[in-house]
Amino acid sequence: MRKVALVGAGVSKFGVRKASYRDLIWEAGKACFDAVPAVKPKDVEGLVVGSVMPERTAFQSHISSMAAEALGIRPSALSARTEHMCASGTVGIRYAYAFIAAGLADLVMVLGVEKLNQPSGDEAILNMGTGVDREWEASFGLTAPPCFALAAQRHIAEYGTTEEQLAMVGVKNHTHASKNPNAHFQRGATLEQVLGSRMISSPLRLFMCSPITDGAAAVLVASEERARALTDTPVWIRGTGQALDGFQLTSLHENYAHWPALSRAAQAAYGMAGVRPQDVDVAEVHDCFAIAELIAYEELGFCEKGEAGAFVAAGRSDYGGDVVVNSRGGLMGCGHPLGATGVAQAAEVFAQLRGEAGARQVDDAAIGLTHNNSGMGEHVVMIYGRESR
Amino acid sequence: MSYFRATDPFPLESAEHTKLHEFYARLAAGRLATTRCAACKRLAWPPRAFCGECASDRFDWVDLSGEGTIHAFTIQEVGLPSGFAGPRVFAIVKIDGLRVFSILVDAEPAKVAIGQAVRLSPLRVADDPSGNARWLPAFRPA
Structure with missing residues (x-):
């Protein structure tokens, strides 16, 4: 090829x-x-x-x-x-x-x-229900927030992840977005603001969710x-992987805190690229909801299963940490115009690997990763490099 | 021409619209049913007219117990689609070894718990465009 x-x-x-x-x-x-x-x-x-x-x-x-x-x-x-x-x-x-x-x-x-x-405005939310199963899910009024809320509850129950740790993802990404003139939100957010924002679907609050x-x-x-x-x-596009666990909620892993398809997509991409998780300098991951970013750390191999809450709390996914995640502000800060999101993620990695990201620049970024998902059951991972293999 | 909105969130359940009509006919009679592949005998949820394991399109209808337990749930307060109101309890219900996605009706949100016993409570929703009654498989506390 x-x-x-x-x-x-x-x-x-x-x-x-x-x-x-x-x-x-x-x-x-x-x-x-x-x-x-x-x-x-x-x-x-x-x-x-x-x-x-x-x-x-x-x-x-x-x-x-x-x-x-x-x-x-x-x-x-x-x-x-x-x-x-x-x-x-x-x-x-x-x-x-x-x-x-x-x-x-x-x-x-x-x-x-x-x-x-x-x-x-009311049709906008109704339209989002087309992304889940019409007959067996959306007919009950299901859209994305309750799906990811189920994952968040499971992660909290199983690993002791806290609401503060979920909120820290919102703080980080809104803070990054404040340096991105193209972002939907540019005012940043404090921990108090995120934890004090209104409940959307327990335990996910407004500032833990991406907007329309x-x-x-x-x-x-x-x-x-x-x-x-x-x-x-x-x-350079160094690697790519895509994998499916299922479409309907009841087809996914019984424990919603486990996203095996993301792990498989990542392994395919890493293998093709010849890089390891610890080689990634900058990652754009699909933070449609705070829990999605936490589970992505684990399935992408940035930390062990169950340790994502501590990983974000220690600043390991921020500037100065192991890997800078969502430097452009992610879906939470930039917004999530569905089809545009994956391309905007690639555009951010492109800028970072060329040293053109301005106030958001990650020092000496050489390997970048993007992760885009369609619900919790399907994942796409791309790995980019400053050098061709 | 005035603004026309065509947003029917419910399935077309009548026999001329779906091979799964029998599910809805039984649901209207208060029964929860699903399909079993006639070839490999795999029990499915939700019901399906094609087996993803053995590729058979022959299937039989079987009644489930209609009583199960909550495997997972979340309560959505706001941001629901037009026509749906919060707080709304979405739940995964375990029945006869299957996981069924649904909502919990007539439940006090603060008292919903994992492991709670629930039973089928067919929910009548808007009639279809031909005036046929439509039902969804909702649950209530047992």
């Missing part, structure tokens, strides 16, 4: 945006093309768009062609949309990676976009030859 690298990235402002679905596509596309002046839209051979529910929000399907036209891209090698709920963006990057590695394309844009806050956010992000993915022609500092 050929080597594959990121050569450019751009992110729109995330938030409750006064912008249309197409406006967001334009903003992320503009930011990405601006980052690679040598590339014009006509040079891009393929486009993959990660987007979950434009049919319900923008009342639009046929998404990849719509976005290609909006950006002036005329795909000749690949045009596709990926819908994989919250992991749609990273799944899109995997498609681009595979096509380029196989020699079927040399330069592909992956764009993630979601306009969740329309047509109305509009936004878009784009990356340019290239073959080795094209990458070296475009930049002196490509960021």
